[in-house]
Amino acid sequence: MRIDESALWAGERIGLIGGTFDPPHTGHLAMARRAHRTLGLDRVLFSVAPRPPHKLHDITSPLEHRVRMVEIAIEHEDGLALTRIEDGHETSYTVDLLRACRMRTRADLYFILGADSLAELPTWKDPEEILRLATLVVFPRDEIALYLDVPGPAALVWFESPRVDVSSTAVRASLAAGRDVNGALPPGVAAYANQHGLYRAG
Numbered sequence: 001m002r003i004d005e006s007a008l009w010a011g012e013r014i015g016l017i018g019g020t021f022d023p024p025h026t027g028h029l030a031m032a033r034r035a036h037r038t039l040g041l042d043r044v045l046f047s048v049a050p051r052p053p054h055k056l057h058d059i060t061s062p063l064e065h066r067v068r069m070v071e072i073a074i075e076h077e078d079g080l081a082l083t084r085i086e087d088g089h090e091t092s093y094t095v096d097l098l099r100a101c102r103m104r105t106r107a108d109l110y111f112i113l114g115a116d117s118l119a120e121l122p123t124w125k126d127p128e129e130i131l132r133l134a135t136l137v138v139f140p141r142d143e144i145a146l147y148l149d150v151p152g153p154a155a156l157v158w159f160e161s162p163r164v165d166v167s168s169t170a171v172r173a174s175l176a177a178g179r180d181v182n183g184a185l186p187p188g189v190a191a192y193a194n195q196h197g198l199y200r201a202g
Helices: 026-038 063-074 094-102 115-123 127-133 168-176 189-195
Strands: 013-019 043-048 080-083 108-114 135-139 156-158
Touching: 013 026, 013 094, 026 043, 026 063, 026 080, 026 108, 026 135, 043 063, 063 080, 063 189, 094 108, 094 127, 108 115, 115 127, 115 135, 168 189
Parallel strands: 013 043, 013 108, 043 080, 108 135, 135 156
Antiparallel strands: none
């Protein structure tokens, strides 16, 4: 069934946060909230990558489970929403996501990411085009320095906080071991993951 998302793309300033979200954690929410509030964005859209190129050989949870966890994470969050814009993408490249967004809106686009992802940007597909299509909104992570080695002009917004030190990898390991995730997941997400056995060891 085709989903009508037209209302999501109305406005002048739209934030985007993309990723595998396996699972979505409190760091994702903290970045989205801060960007929405501080930059005066109409909304921040979460886009769940069906097949992230850097994880083609990794085992990821089924897309619909990851989408449902994002829905649970943001259901009580003003200004945050989910887009299914990448559902038809064979491989989830950021530049293709931004091109698809540009076809749906004339709003200024703000792509939200951590400093660890920024450090990898030169290795991504068409990084110069990414910088042309969106302003990068960068949050500090794990003491990684700000460095951008991509030709051409770039527009960046750099936040000094919140520092995002939680990772989906660490959360998955904790859930697999049956350990308390200590507030690393939004309410309801851990319960959903456990209910469906998404990260259970063995």
